Amino acid sequence: xxxxxxxxxxxxxxxxxxxxxxxxxxxxxxxxxxxxxxxxxxxxxxxxxxxxxxxxxxxxxxxxxxxxxxxxxxxxxxxxxxxxxxxxxxxxxxxxxxxxxxxxxxxxxxxxxxxxxxxxxxxxxxxxxxxxxxxxxxxxxxxxxxxxxxxxxxxxxxxxxxxxxxxxxxxxxxxxxxxxxxxxxxxxxxxxxxxxxxxxxxxxxxxxxxxxxxxxxxxxxxxxxxxxxxxxxxxxxxxxxxxxxxxxxxxxxxxxxxxxxxxxxxxxxxxxxxxxxxxxxxxxxxxxxxxxxxxxxxxxxxxxxxxxxxxxxxxxxxxxxxxxxxxxxxxxxxxxxxxxxxxxxxxxxxxxxxxxxxxxxxxxxxxxxxxxxxxxxxxxxxxxxxxxxxxxxxxxxxxxxxxxxxxxxxxxxxxxxxxxxxxxxxxxxxxxxxxxxxxxxxxxxxxxxxxxxxxxxxxxxxxxxxxxxxxxxxxxxxxxxxxxxxxxxxxxxxxxxxxxxxxxxxxxxxxxxxxxxxxxxxxxxxxxxxxxxxxxxxxxxxxxxxxxxxxxxxxxxxxxxxxxxxxxxxxxxxxxxxxxxxxxxxxxxxxxxxxxxxxxxxxxxx
Amino acid sequence: xxxxxxxxxxxxxxxxxxxxxxxxxxxxxxxxxxxxxxxxxxxxxxxxxxxxxxxxxxxxxxxxxxxxxxxxxxxxxxxxxxxxxxxxxxx
Numbered sequence: 001x002x003x004x005x006x007x008x009x010x011x012x013x014x015x016x017x018x019x020x021x022x023x024x025x026x027x028x029x030x031x032x033x034x035x036x037x038x039x040x041x042x043x044x045x046x047x048x049x050x051x052x053x054x055x056x057x058x059x060x061x062x063x064x065x066x067x068x069x070x071x072x073x074x075x076x077x078x079x080x081x082x083x084x085x086x087x088x089x090x091x092x093x094x095x096x097x098x099x100x101x102x103x104x105x106x107x108x109x110x111x112x113x114x115x116x117x118x119x120x121x122x123x124x125x126x127x128x129x130x131x132x133x134x135x136x137x138x139x140x141x142x143x144x145x146x147x148x149x150x151x152x153x154x155x156x157x158x159x160x161x162x163x164x165x166x167x168x169x170x171x172x173x174x175x176x177x178x179x180x181x182x183x184x185x186x187x188x189x190x191x192x193x194x195x196x197x198x199x200x201x202x203x204x205x206x207x208x209x210x211x212x213x214x215x216x217x218x219x220x221x222x223x224x225x226x227x228x229x230x231x232x233x234x235x236x237x238x239x240x241x242x243x244x245x246x247x248x249x250x251x252x253x254x255x256x257x258x259x260x261x262x263x264x265x266x267x268x269x270x271x272x273x274x275x276x277x278x279x280x281x282x283x284x285x286x287x288x289x290x291x292x293x294x295x296x297x298x299x300x301x302x303x304x305x306x307x308x309x310x311x312x313x314x315x316x317x318x319x320x321x322x323x324x325x326x327x328x329x330x331x332x333x334x335x336x337x338x339x340x341x342x343x344x345x346x347x348x349x350x351x352x353x354x355x356x357x358x359x360x361x362x363x364x365x366x367x368x369x370x371x372x373x374x375x376x377x378x379x380x381x382x383x384x385x386x387x388x389x390x391x392x393x394x395x396x397x398x399x400x401x402x403x404x405x406x407x408x409x410x411x412x413x414x415x416x417x418x419x420x421x422x423x424x425x426x427x428x429x430x431x432x433x434x435x436x437x438x439x440x441x442x443x444x445x446x447x448x449x450x451x452x453x454x455x456x457x458x459x460x461x462x463x464x465x466x467x468x469x470x471x472x473x474x475x476x477x478x479x480x481x482x483x484x485x486x487x488x489x490x491x492x493x494x495x496x497x498x499x500x501x502x503x504x505x506x507x508x509x510x511x512x513x514x515x516x517x518x519x520x521x522x523x524x525x526x527x528x529x530x531x532x533x534x535x536x537x538x539x540x541x542x543x544x545x546x547x548x549x550x551x552x553x554x555x556x557x558x559x560x561x562x563x564x565x566x567x568x569x570x571x572x573x574x575x576x577x578x579x580x581x582x583x584x585x586x587x588x589x590x591x592x593x594x595x596x597x598x599x600x601x602x603x604x605x606x
Numbered sequence: 607x608x609x610x611x612x613x614x615x616x617x618x619x620x621x622x623x624x625x626x627x628x629x630x631x632x633x634x635x636x637x638x639x640x641x642x643x644x645x646x647x648x649x650x651x652x653x654x655x656x657x658x659x660x661x662x663x664x665x666x667x668x669x670x671x672x673x674x675x676x677x678x679x680x681x682x683x684x685x686x687x688x689x690x691x692x693x694x695x696x697x
Contacts, residue, residue, distance in 0.1 A: 307629075
C-alpha cells in the first residue's frame with residue numbers, strides 16, 4: 001500500500017520498503033513506499049526482514065533505483081543511488097534518555113511544578129493496544145506555562161470552594177426480617193412482606209426473593225450479578241450536595257433470571273459461587289466482610305434480552321432499597337459512626353480538566369439511569385438511551401453522590417456497577433489533585449449505530465470546547481462497538497487542540513478496533529493475567545492505580561511532553577514500570593490491585 | 607493467545623442477521639457454517655441494524671488449548687443453553 005507525500009514526511013525516519021515491483025532507474029517517490037504502519041505486521045508474519053543498513057524514507061525520496069526490486073524489498077545503500085544520509089536518530093534517543101534519567105534523580109526539582117511523566121510516541125495509525133510508557137517527570141523546565149501561571153496568580157484566587165458533600169455512615173452488622181423496615185442500633189430490619197409489594201410494582205416481575213448473604217455464606221451459588229449498589233439517602237440538600245446518609249457494611253446485590261431460568265445479563269454472566277466470581281474490594285464490588293442483600297428477581301419468560309426486562313428487575317429491587325432509604329432517613333443521629341466530606345474545589349490558576357465517562361447506551365441492559373432523586377435510586381431518573389445518549393454534564397460530587405444507577409450488563413469483569421460511580425477512583429483522585437482544576441464530569445452514552453455514535457461524539461467535542469478545557473480524560477467500560485465512539489470522542493476533543501488521555505480495557509481480547517492520531521496517550525485497565533474478559537465481577541475495572549497513571553499522563557501531555565510509542569502487544573511490565581516511575585517521582589506508594597489469581601477458583605467443582 | 611498453534615489464520619465469512627433483541631444479535635453464517643449469538647455491542651453497523659441484513663467478518667478456527675475439562679463451566683453453559691431453548695429466545 002503506497003503512501004502519500006504527507007505520510008512520507010510524517011514517517012521520514014521509518015524504514016523504506018517498496019510497496020510493489022519497480023524497475024531499475026525509477027526515481028523513488030512516496031507512492032513507491034509501503035505504509036510504515038504495516039511494517040511491524042509484515043515483519044512479525046515473516047514476510048520481510050529488515051537488514052541493519054536499511055535506509056529511511058527521508059533518505060531515499062528522490063534517489064534512483066540501481067536495480068529492479070520486488071515488492072516488499074527493504075531499500076539498502078546497494079540498491080539506491082543518490083540517497084541523502086539523515087542524522088542517526090537512534091543516537092538522539094539515547095541522549096534523551098540519559099537526560100531523563102538525570103531528571104529523575106532530582107525529585108526536588110520535580111516537585112516545583114506539575115510533576116509529570118515524560119512520554120514519547122511515534123505518531124501512528126496502527127494502534128492496536130496502546131499502553132503508556134512514561135520515562136520521566138517534571139515539566140518544570142518548560143518556561144512558558146510558568147510565566148503564565150505567575151501572571152494569573154495575581155488576579156485569580158488560589159482555590160474556590162464550589163460545593164460540599166458530606167456522607168454520614170451508619171454501621172450495620174446484622175440484617176434480619178421483621179414486621180417493619182427500620183434501623184435498630186446496628187441492625188437493619190427489613191419488612192417481611194416487602195417483596196410481595198415489590199413484585200406487584202412491576203408487571204414484568206413474576207417473582208422475587210431476598211437473601212441476606214453474610215460472609216459465612218459467600219461460598220453459595222448466586223445468579224449473575226447485575227449490579228452492586230450502596231444504600232444511601234439524602235438527609236439534606238439535593239443530589240450532589242448537602243448531606244447523604246450511607247449504610248456501612250451492607251450493600252444491595254441485584255441478580256435475576258427469566259422464568260425459564262435464563263440469566264438476565266448479557267452474555268458473559270457471572271453466575272456461580274459468589275466468592276469465586278467477585279473481585280472483592282474493587283471500587284464497584286462488595287468488600288470482603290460486608291453483608292449482601294441479594295435480590296433474586298424472576299422476570300417474564302424471554303424478556304431477559306428486551307429492555308423492559310432488566311429495567312423491571314432493577315426497579316423491583318429499588319422498591320426495597322427505597323423502603324430502607326426511608327428508614328435510614330429516620331435513623332437516630334447518634335448512630336453515625338463516621339463522616340466523610342468531599343469538597344469540589346475549583347483552582348482557577350491551574351489547568352482545567354474534564355473527565356468524560358462513556359457509558360453503555362446500546363439498549364436493553366446497556367443503559368443507565370441518570371440523576372435520580374436519591375443516591376443510586378430510580379425515581380426521578382432518566383435512562384441515557386431515552387435521552388439520546390447525548391453528553392450530560394454533572395459535577396464530580398454528583399458522581400460520588402450516586403447520580404448513576406447502572407444497568408450495564410456488559411461483561412462482568414469490565415462493567416462499572418452503580419457502586420463504582422459512588423466510589424469512582426478517577427473522580428476522587430482528580431478532585432484531590434492540587435495541580436489541576438477539575439471542572440466537571442461528562443457522561444456520554446454509547447449508541448448502537450455508528451451514525452448515532454458520531455452524532456453524540458460531535459456534541460461531546462462541542463461541549464468540551466465550550467468549557468475551555470485544557471485537558472480531558474475519556475474513559476469507557478467494556479469493549480466492543482463502544483470503542484468506535486471512544487476513539488471518536490478522543491478525536492473530537494483532540495482535534496480542538498485539547499490534550500486528551502484515553503482509558504479502557506484493551507489488553508488481548510479488547511484490542512481497539514479503530515485509532516486516530518489523537519490516541520497517543522492511552523491507559524490500559526486490564527488486570528487479568530490473560531488479558532481477557534474472565535467473567536469475574538469488576539476484575540478489569542478502573543482502579544486507583546489507573547487513575548494515577550491517567551492523571552500523570554494527562555499532565556505530561558498538557559505540558560507538551562512527547563509520548564513514547566506503545567509496544568506492539570499488551571505487556572503488563574509497561575504498566576508496572578509507569579507506576580514505579582510515578583512512585584519514584586512523587587514519593588507516593590501506589591497500591592496495585594490484585595487480580596483473579598488471588599481468588600481460590602476450583603473449576604472442577606460443580 | 608500464545609497457546610494457539612495456528613495463529614492469524616483468519617479468513618472472510620459472511621452471514622445474515624436472523625434475530626435482533628435489545629441486547630443481542632444472532633448471525634447465521636452462510637454456507638451452513640453455524641450460527642453466532644453475540645451481544646449487540648459486538649456488532650458494528652452504520653445505522654440501526656435490521657433482521658435480514660448481511661454481515662461480514664474475519665474468523666479463524668477454534669483450537670483446543672487445554673486437554674483438561676472445565677466441568678463447572680460446562681455444566682453452567684449447558685444448563686443455560688437448555689433454559690434458553692425453553693424460553694422464547696432463538697438458540
